[in-house]
Amino acid sequence: MTQAFANTPPAPLPPIEFNVPELFKTELKNGMQVVVVSDERLPLVSYRLAFRWGDINDPDGLTGVSSAVATLLTEGTESYTSRQLADEVERLGASLSVHASDDFTIVSASTLSLYSSEILRLAAEVTRRPTFPEKEIDLYRRNTVEHLKFQRSQPGFLAGEQASRLIYGDHPYSKVSPSASDIEKLTRADLRVIHAAALIPNNSTFIVVGDVDREAVVREIDELFGSWPGGSLIEPTFALFPIRSSRTLTIVDRPGSAQSNILLANGAIDRNHPDYFPLVVMNQVLGAGASSRVFMNLREEKGYTYGAYTRLNTKRLGGDFEATAEVRTAVTGESLKEFFFELDRIRDQKVPDGELNDAKNFLTGVFPIRAETQEGLTNLIVNQLLYRLPDDYLKTYRSQIERVNVSDVQRVAQTYIRPDEMAIVIVGDAKEIVPQAREYAGDIEVLDTEGNSINIPGQEAAAN
């Protein structure tokens, strides 16, 4: 006998509790904060040594220096050449890398727990005793200059570059990438000075997640880093973010483009802002995923694009709200129309309860999925610690999401989505885009892919 197939979705089974692991915190005498989280699911360990110093801390005239320091830490130390480091790390099947973002510099290492001591020693070696060999600096300069040229062939990079300039103005968040001349003038002396100023234990957090003996690993960290003297903390002052008073249109002419890359942006909040949770929920309704409004409209109803999304960039000192889609050139204007329709709608009308609950259910349900891998769990913990979020942040994350109501969503939509002040950036074929997009803003600028102003196509003819 066969049962009829149920025509409505089945009810869930009883829920299973997900417990966020406990963070064990301690501090070395030199001020380095150490956090250990036990994760014994698999024989793996992840290390993150994070410094609250990032690209925005590049001193005037030394743009790109913090990223150069980060990359070059693994290119030679007092005891190892670049080649020897690569051989040592990969011989263990492990990874060791250093990266600087806007706000932080992070030494990341991960390995089978079998080799946890070996990789920890190498992490200490590159952090404390880099030598910045001239030959490696020279190679870094030349390779980076070529990478910068390569980036300019990619439409997503060009759109992001202009949006950051327009939203962040004179603040260093506006620089998504140094210029070739910035890179060419970096010297070994610069790198050594920045290394000494930026990588200091009293401005750092060492995070260990994995299958390790807690006491043993803390002891090892103390042996490797305990003698490292602290330095002085510098909190520089930065330019204020510009105040935008009108909508602008910036077109980057990329001849031969098969699509228009559209990016709409305005300034929003930093990562510690009290409106963070309502904004995350609002963004989920509006555009964070494949069941959000802009995707349903621009892709599923209209077929203009493969994907349309909105996102929040929340950094330590500020942030922005963005809406993006890559659309076929002929529907650039129509796509702008639909974007602004959705931006106005979420500001003007209250989100229905059902839609709000769907968004909240997604955010709370997906939380354990994000913590499923050690990498994912580590990233959640790193963010909590680096942004100095409350100790119970991960534990209360889901209840903070659940607390958001319809009025909160409308309030933050009206506060942080500002269609009349938005920067519209479109990368593509300017002569096709200008006629479709010009009605969406008073001010229009057209740039080449290097960022230089060029004539607005069609303008000369119109003047006749």
Added chain:
Amino acid sequence: MSEFFKLQPLEVEEFKLKNGLRVVLNKDDSVPVVSVAVYYDVGSRNERDDRTGFAHLFEHMMFQGSENVPKAGHFQFIMKAGGTMNGTTSSERTNYYETLPANQLPLALWLEADRMRSLAVTQENLDNQREAVKEEKRLRYDNQPYGQIFDLINEMIYKNFANAHSTIGSMEHLDAASVEDIREFFRIYYAPNNAVLSISGSFNPAKVRELVDTYFGSIPNQPLPETINVEEQPEVANTYREWEDKLAPFPAFLIGWKIPRRRTPEFNALYMAGKMLYDGDSSRLYQKLVKGDESVIQLFGFTDERRGPSSIFIGAIPKPDKDLSKIRDLIMHEIRDIAENGPDPKEMQKVHNQLVNDTVRTRQSSMSRAQQIAEFALYDGDPKIVNSELDELFAVSPEQIKTTVAQYLNTENRALLDIVPAGKA
């Protein structure tokens, strides 16, 4: 496997429904999450020569509604239950998968069953998804520098149409696809006896059997599709082509070799040789070209594993004004060195450690476990290979790597694609 490291085997169970649906389970309660993957034995290899891109277009249609799920309802049901989902198409198979809080397993099974038994197709939805797929093609291939080079080199490596043509397909063929084509493809390939259902994560096995039976048990089976012939001679179809890329900022090149199918000792040996050549900063070619010779901006290589003839690629974007043929000579020099002298013992040790590390990392997520066991079930008829795969790789000797590299890589039987920026040909 090696004596220094004992990996706990994954718990794998399998059973088959009366309609032929193969079900594979991996229970793991470490996180209250469950992943479901459905693998259909159909990919671009099964496409007609006037319908390239069809298997992938069809994948999009699987999200457009079925008897009890409205258009785009699949996304919404999963997301509002706190899950993530997607689908992908390759030459070999089409897969659909979702990860959810463990208590939402019934929803995932109901959704997968509903579209397996009752896909709804309308002209309007087809037209809409055709446009979305065309934008996907523009986004990923046509509007990216170097975006088309892998499709181009596959046409040079393979002679058999089933192997050679691209998964994204051509705009003309996408335009030609009809609602009738979709219905027919669904009937032939989307039957329970042409699929594997894989579930990994936290669940009660008895409950799973009951749910699977309830939702999938009544879906009728179909005559199995004709097996596709993917065999071809070892000679590549075309050894040289120059191609003008209007978006590329620099010249580049890509070399491709045709190699034996996945999980043969030869494939495994070449996979390991590939790691020695191009994987990581300590690899031979990185040290030779990016470091030593300083002639290359970007170096990359990978293997494309298939059930039939497979391939391995090495490509580079050299610095401006570098002599591309000299760089290729250096690549062939390293290949010849392995072919004549075999790998270094230290290189073997490194690759073994990397393989263990890769295997452990892949096991962290229920989704990657579900996908792995589904693949072994579909391609090899045995999901438990997930527990012996590493032994197969460790069984490859340095001597085997040496002779296999000599036979398959150190040869003129390879395809070279030269990419020239527009106006510089």
